[in-house]
Amino acid sequence: MMKRTPSNAQGKRNAAGLWEELRRRIGELVTVADLHLATGMDRSAIRDRLNAWNAGGYIAVQRPLPPVPNIGCKYSMTKDFGPLAPRVRKDGSQVLLGQGQQRMWVVMRILKSFSATELAVTASTPEHQIADASAKDYCRKLYKAGYLRLGENGRYLLLPSANTGPRAPQVQRSKKVWDVNLQRTMEVRNVTAGA
Known part of the structure; x- marks a missing residue:
């Protein structure tokens, strides 16, 4: 059985689409599940990208304390860094190529x-x-x-x-x-x- 892609996610299955969705919801707390529904991206790819942007200081993350099973982190963009998704490595450092x-x-x-x-x-x-x-x-x-x-x-x-x-x-x-x-x-x- 094929996975169904949300109809509103067409054309948003990459870092640019994820960044666009975060900018659209600036100031809101969102989960990986929220972003998956909005973009159709793979959840692990979303999580990896969010963690890299967090390490680079582009977004904030709120982790539940103490850790609670099945309760995930919430992410937010508190400042608009512009329309172009930052190109960063997993550690948050910038990719200079290109x-x-x-x-x-x-x-x-x-x-x-x-x-x-x-x-x-x-x-x-x-x-x-x-x-x-x-x-x-x-x-x-x-x-x-x-x-x-x-x-x-x-x-x-x-x-x-x-x-x-x-x-x-x-x-x-x-x-x-x-x-x-x-x-x-x-x-x-x-x-x-x-x-």
Whole structure:
């Protein structure tokens, strides 16, 4: 017999959907069971993610004292950290992989027109510098995936129709581009882009 997914949980079965649900219920105490019903995620995956976010200081947890059998913890988001689910390890430390692409995507959405060098400089922070070569490569991949158009003087333009949301398109090892916002792989054209 197949498990039935709650009808309101379609499209929410990941960390982004779980984070969205917590933000929707900010200030409320919720259980793993509540979040399972709302998202359709596996209960152990929910528990693992909540514990990691708690370790990172993103959410609070209330444990019953003394421990009572069959009575679980209650979780709450007391402060809104924004629409993007924090990427953390089990110990709560941040995952840095992909943050450069995320910062470049944010800058692209703000500037709309930019050179790869301008993108690298603007998206860099004192702790994490983005190399020109990384910015050029990311721009080329997004150009081939149809997010960018090449304008005058080697400037890239973010196409309004390609501004799919706050999460950066992810260039995968297979050289495909995964759009987290649309939850799909984008078609990559075989074209050359100058940079």
